[in-house]
Amino acid sequence: MTVTIDKPAEVRAAIPLLAAHDLRVVFDSARGPVHAVRGVDLDLAAGEMLGIVGESGSGKSTTALALARMLPPAGRITGGSVLLDGDTDLVAASEAALTGVRGRRIGMVFQDPMTSLNPLLTVRRQLDEALRAHGFGDRGARRARSIELLELVGIPGARLRGYPHQFSGGMRQRVMIALALANRPDVLIADEPTTALDPTVQAQILELLDTLRRELGTAVLLITHNMGVVAERCDRVAVMYGGRVVEQGPVAEVLSAPRHPYTAGLLRAVPRLDTPAGTRLAGIPGTPPDLALPVLGCAFANRCTAAVDRCRTEQPDLAPVTDTARTACWVPSTEASAHPLEPIVRRAPDPTSPVLEVSGVSKTFRSRGRPAVSALTDVDLVLYPGETLGVVGESGSGKSTLARAIVGIHKPDRGVIRVAGKGRLAREVQMVFQDPYASLNPRMTVGDIVADPLHAQHIGTPLERRARVLELLERVGLDPAVASRFPRDFSGGQRQRIGIARALAPAPSVLICDEAVSALDVSVQAQVVNLLAELQADLGLALLFIAHDLAVVRSISHRIVVLREGRVVETGPADDLVAHPQDPYTKALLAAVPSPVPAAMRAAEAA
Amino acid sequence: MTGYLLRRLPSALLVLVLASFAIFAILRLIPGDPATTLAGSDPSPDTIAAIRADLGLDRPFLAQYFSWIGDLLSGDPGRSYLIGGQITDLIGDRFGNTLALAIGALVLMLVLGPILGVLCATARGRVPRALLGAVNSVSLTVPVFVTGVLLVLLFAVTWRLLPPGGHQSIVADPVIGLQYLVLPALCLALPGSAVIARYIKDGVLQALGEDYVRTARSLGVSRRRILWRHALPNALPPVLTVLGMQVGALLGGAVVVEALFAWPGLGQLAEQGVARRDYPVVQALLLLLVGVYVLVQLLTDIAYALLDPRVRLG
Ligand SMILES: Nc1ncnc2c1ncn2[C@@H]1O[C@H](COP(=O)(O)OP(=O)(O)O)[C@@H](O)[C@H]1O
Ligand code: SF4
Ligand SMILES: [Mg+2]
Numbered sequence: 001m002t003v004t005i006d007k008p009a010e011v012r013a014a015i016p017l018l019a020a021h022d023l024r025v026v027f028d029s030a031r032g033p034v035h036a037v038r039g040v041d042l043d044l045a046a047g048e049m050l051g052i053v054g055e056s057g058s059g060k061s062t063t064a065l066a067l068a069r070m071l072p073p074a075g076r077i078t079g080g081s082v083l084l085d086g087d088t089d090l091v092a093a094s095e096a097a098l099t100g101v102r103g104r105r106i107g108m109v110f111q112d113p114m115t116s117l118n119p120l121l122t123v124r125r126q127l128d129e130a131l132r133a134h135g136f137g138d139r140g141a142r143r144a145r146s147i148e149l150l151e152l153v154g155i156p157g158a159r160l161r162g163y164p165h166q167f168s169g170g171m172r173q174r175v176m177i178a179l180a181l182a183n184r185p186d187v188l189i190a191d192e193p194t195t196a197l198d199p200t201v202q203a204q205i206l207e208l209l210d211t212l213r214r215e216l217g218t219a220v221l222l223i224t225h226n227m228g229v230v231a232e233r234c235d236r237v238a239v240m241y242g243g244r245v246v247e248q249g250p251v252a253e254v255l256s257a258p259r260h261p262y263t264a265g266l267l268r269a270v271p272r273l274d275t276p277a278g279t280r281l282a283g284i285p286g287t288p289p290d291l292a293l294p295v296l297g298c299a300f301a302n303r304c305t306a307a308v309d310r311c312r313t314e315q316p317d318l319a320p321v322t323d324t325a326r327t328a329c330w331v332p333s334t335e336a337s338a339h340p341l342e343p344i345v346r347r348a349p350d351p352t353s354p355v356l357e358v359s360g361v362s363k364t365f366r367s368r369g370r371p372a373v374s375a376l377t378d379v380d381l382v383l384y385p386g387e388t389l390g391v392v393g394e395s396g397s398g399k400s401t402l403a404r405a406i407v408g409i410h411k412p413d414r415g416v417i418r419v420a421g422k423g424r425l426a427r428e429v430q431m432v433f434q435d436p437y438a439s440l441n442p443r444m445t446v447g448d449i450v451a452d453p454l455h456a457q458h459i460g461t462p463l464e465r466r467a468r469v470l471e472l473l474e475r476v477g478l479d480p481a482v483a484s485r486f487p488r489d490f491s492g493g494q495r496q497r498i499g500i501a502r503a504l505a506p507a508p509s510v511l512i513c514d515e516a517v518s519a520l521d522v523s524v525q526a527q528v529v530n531l532l533a534e535l536q537a538d539l540g541l542a543l544l545f546i547a548h549d550l551a552v553v554r555s556i557s558h559r560i561v562v563l564r565e566g567r568v569v570e571t572g573p574a575d576d577l578v579a580h581p582q583d584p585y586t587k588a589l590l591a592a593v594p595s596p597v598p599a600a601m602r603a604a605e606a607a
Numbered sequence: 608m609t610g611y612l613l614r615r616l617p618s619a620l621l622v623l624v625l626a627s628f629a630i631f632a633i634l635r636l637i638p639g640d641p642a643t644t645l646a647g648s649d650p651s652p653d654t655i656a657a658i659r660a661d662l663g664l665d666r667p668f669l670a671q672y673f674s675w676i677g678d679l680l681s682g683d684p685g686r687s688y689l690i691g692g693q694i695t696d697l698i699g700d701r702f703g704n705t706l707a708l709a710i711g712a713l714v715l716m717l718v719l720g721p722i723l724g725v726l727c728a729t730a731r732g733r734v735p736r737a738l739l740g741a742v743n744s745v746s747l748t749v750p751v752f753v754t755g756v757l758l759v760l761l762f763a764v765t766w767r768l769l770p771p772g773g774h775q776s777i778v779a780d781p782v783i784g785l786q787y788l789v790l791p792a793l794c795l796a797l798p799g800s801a802v803i804a805r806y807i808k809d810g811v812l813q814a815l816g817e818d819y820v821r822t823a824r825s826l827g828v829s830r831r832r833i834l835w836r837h838a839l840p841n842a843l844p845p846v847l848t849v850l851g852m853q854v855g856a857l858l859g860g861a862v863v864v865e866a867l868f869a870w871p872g873l874g875q876l877a878e879q880g881v882a883r884r885d886y887p888v889v890q891a892l893l894l895l896l897v898g899v900y901v902l903v904q905l906l907t908d909i910a911y912a913l914l915d916p917r918v919r920l921g
Binding site: 068070072095099100101102103104106107108110112115116117118119120121122129130133134163165166176179180182183 | 818915
């Protein structure tokens with residue numbers, strides 16, 4: 001490593017490197033002002049890694065952007081300060097001063113590496129530009145530094161001349177990190193840098209950030225919604241809810257003894273790899289506050305089981321609860337809240353005759369000018385009535401191709417897919433898709449959406465269909481009155497419920513969920529997973545549950561199949577497979593899952 | 608790249624073949640006959656028939672078509688019936704003049720369009736934005752002959768800066784030649800510039816909201832550089848497509864502009880040819896137009912590939 005350290009660790013003085021105080025951000029929107037950040041206090045010391053967690057919409061990204069005054073045109077800072085080195089207030093700084101700070105003092109890494117690099121410029125040009133922006137040497141020096149940077153993030157210097165599209169997602173994120181580090185900033189703000197990546201790649205990127213922090217002394221603000229990532233990588237954590245920080249402290253302390261009811265709920269909702277199959281996930285009922293409306297009192301009050309009268313009228317501020325941790329709650333809990341594992345009521349699958357049989361299925365995609373891709377090779381699997389079969393594997397491993405082959409969208413090149421039951425395939429197998437936003441037609445009412453498969457297959461009279469729709473909506477936990485409304489009125493979790501109701505409409509025997517909960521926040525994810533488990537028990541459905549989150553898959557599945565590059569590498573009962581993986585690939589997948597339990601606590605548990 | 612172009616070749620040839628047939632057929636479907644015009648006033652049916660036989664117009668349709676194509680392939684587009692002379696000679700000089708006009712207009716379009724577009728995209732304040740918008744819609748909607756007359760009134764009559772019309776060879780005398788070229792080229796370029804400006808504006812505004820612009824900003828890259836190095840290049844690919852179409856419109860507009868500015872180009876020749884049903888002349892001109900069009904499309908594709916590495920490198 002040839003990179004020198006600008007700021008040695010002993011500069012870790014009492015003054016924080018970056019400190020936000022009472023930061024407030026408002027967005028102009030069609031619905032009026034949205035108070036996305038409502039008084040955030042944060043501080044970051046040199047060389048430390050601070051995690052920010054919270055549900056989507058809690059204001060994490062907005063806070064991150066506001067720290068460097070990078071808000072989009074619709075947003076503006078309406079109050080507070082952001083002190084750099086304890087003296088420069090970035091909120092009041094001139095645009096010219098900010099241009100000097102961005103990249104040089106504060107670097108940023110964003111969530112989506114696919115769109116964060118300019119597709120028309122080579123990596124070399126982009127690195128060169130970043131260096132030039134802060135007057136780094138001459139052409140030769142910049143080139144040498146660019147190669148050094150690429151190698152620092154684990155990319156051979158020879159790839160300098162490549163274009164972004166020639167790199168994989170993980171590699172692009174490395175390039176993004178190289179860019180952000182080009183001018184040796186003291187602070188790196190990383191907004192969900194690994195959310196769009198596969199778990200194994202995710203682990204590599206986090207490892208890289210960790211190494212850089214240790215070796216360069218860069219302070220890292222890591223935004224994530226993954227508690228496991230926080231537990232494994234961060235020194236301190238700030239939990240955000242409704243545009244405010246509700247709890248802040250050392251990771252070990254906050255994660256093992258959360259004082260704020262929201263933190264506690266969030267932790268309970270996180271599926272843990274070590275929870276046995278068939279365990280009910282604990283969601284947080286209700287939905288986050290609408291920040292376009294005024295928030296009175298504690299934003300969490302309508303979802304909080306501990307709420308008292310005062311909570312609804314007075315907003316709690318962050319106040320010390322221990323020497324190191326602060327919480328914004330009127331009645332912070334005083335002891336660590338253990339939570340008992342609650343099993344899901346499930347039926348045992350009926351192993352007499354399979355409802356779905358996939359044998360020897362292969363599928364190759366050919367397109368002109370590209371090598372053929374074997375998406376599936378000799379895949380065998382069986383699914384029994386009342387059984388949940390989890391399918392895991394990295395992106396590109398063939399999970400979705402398998403799902404689409406089963407519902408008949410792709411015709412396999414070889415092999416057979418048999419579905420038992422009287423009806424046609426189109427009726428017996430239904431699918432719930434990943435993206436609850438894209439998979440519902442925005443111009444149809446919820447009622448029409450749910451009735452769609454009934455129409456398509458000429459099932460029932462209009463009156464019968466109507467009755468069925470109302471019954472289904474109730475079944476998935478929605479008010480039947482929503483039938484006349486449009487998808488845009490619903491949150492991600494609610495839309496996924498609508499998708500499930502639609503899939504259930506023709507009374508299928510097999511339900512395929514392709515990453516159906518992956519885009520949801522943990523608290524909502526837990527609700528949807530529990531709903532699926534209940535539906536299965538009640539209706540005797542067979543469930544093919546595809547996801548990349550092994551912990552969720554274990555919690556809901558009876559058996560798990562591991563796919564790699566289109567082949568089944570391992571299959572077995574869920575608990576066995578996770579506890580005693582046989583295939584090295586399965587082991588690698590499991591090892592890449594960060595555990596939400598801080599290392600110190602795990603050691604204590606084991607002792 | 609070469610392979611990519613070779614693959615495009617068959618379809619380009621097919622377009623030319625189909626176009627040649629369509630041009631040939633349509634001309635003969637339009638009422639009017641060159642023989643009648645040639646025969647003078649009050650001709651006898653025999654005279655007309657004789658002239659028709661002379662010109663070969665009495666032969667079967669397909670035979671006429673194939674002999675035209677045969678001649679074309681051997682490099683001879685034939686003689687004009689009515690204007691007189693070899694078509695190669697007729698087109699010769701005028702082609703150069705029209706080319707000069709078209710290239711002049713294209714260059715102006717490529718300068719004015721992006722500047723106007725970027726200004727529209729970045730203008731702050733209501734008044735500048737409204738003004739730019741007005742300039743844009745006026746150039747877009749006012750017909751070429753109106754802007755032509757206005758330009759002449761302003762630059763040639765009121766200010767006497769430029770000649771009101773006529774032509775001097777640029778090759779012979781670049782300074783004088785350019786003075787004659789400016790007004791007609793500007794007149795021809797305005798509508799296309801406005802179209803390009805609109806696409807650039809939309810493209811730049813969209814690009815400014817993209818993640819890679821946010822990345823550049825987070826690295827401390829200046830606003831100006833972000834605009835010219837990131838936003839503008841990313842706004843260009845869709846502009847290329849319209850640019851290809853604008854070149855077509857440009858050739859159409861040339862007919863009007865040449866008449867307006869007494870510019871001795873192909874437009875004038877086309878006008879005369881159509882008026883007198885001079886089949887060989889009109890056929891040759893239309894086919895030339897299609898040829899230029901096909902070439903422009905190919906060039907657009909090349910430019911596309913040069914601009915976007917994802918197209919170039921797959
Ligand atoms: N450009 C925008 N216009 C209007 N509202 C926005 C905009 N960006 C974010 N918001 C709103 O700000 C709030 C916080 O969003 P965000 O910071 O993205 O949260 P997180 O990163 O925690 O998911 C949300 O209510 C969101 O709808
Ligand atoms: S302040 Fe009240 S409502 Fe808010 S988290 Fe604490 S107990 Fe719950
Ligand atoms: Mg975010």
